[in-house]
Amino acid sequence: MNWVYLIIGGFCEIGFAACMGKARExxxxxxxxxxxxxxxxxxxxxxLLYRATLTLPIGTAYAVWTGIGAVGSVVVGILIFKEPATFWRLFFLFTLICSILGLKAVTNA
Structure with missing residues (x-):
């Protein structure tokens, strides 16, 4: 359940970033x-981040939570706020996703 809390919390991070962008407009x-x-x-x-860290290592949980928010915010920026989707942005986005999945794979919790 701890990973579910963390993933939902990461999606909520995308939500607050999107709301901040819309509020500016x-x-x-x-x-x-x-x-x-x-x-x-x-x-x-x-x-939800707090709940996840009750059983997950703080370093892993925070990195995954932040990573989900970062990836999602870039995707929202491209799709909703019409930010550029250049090769290098997408390349580094892909490497970030690989890093998040790697952290989950090596964490025993």
Whole structure:
């Protein structure tokens, strides 16, 4: 269950990054709603990271959590915020994914 908490927490990190990006583009009440979403995703993400670290090594858990958020945020940036999808961005994104999977593979928990 600890890995499930960690993976969901990583996806919540993607959620708060996306909400922050959308809040920057919005104004007034719409921006406020995006900031509320940001706070909710941030809180849930941190709580799930905490739960995961009750049984997983902190170094592995934090690296995987951050990696999921980083990969997801880049993908959201490309798909939603129209950021460039250059060869080198995708190459390093792929190496990051391989590193995350490697950390999970070598962690005994």
């Amino acid at each position: 919005a104004n007034g009440g719409t921006a406020l709603l995006w900031w509320v979403g940001f706070a909710a995703f941030l809180t849930l993400s941190m709580y």
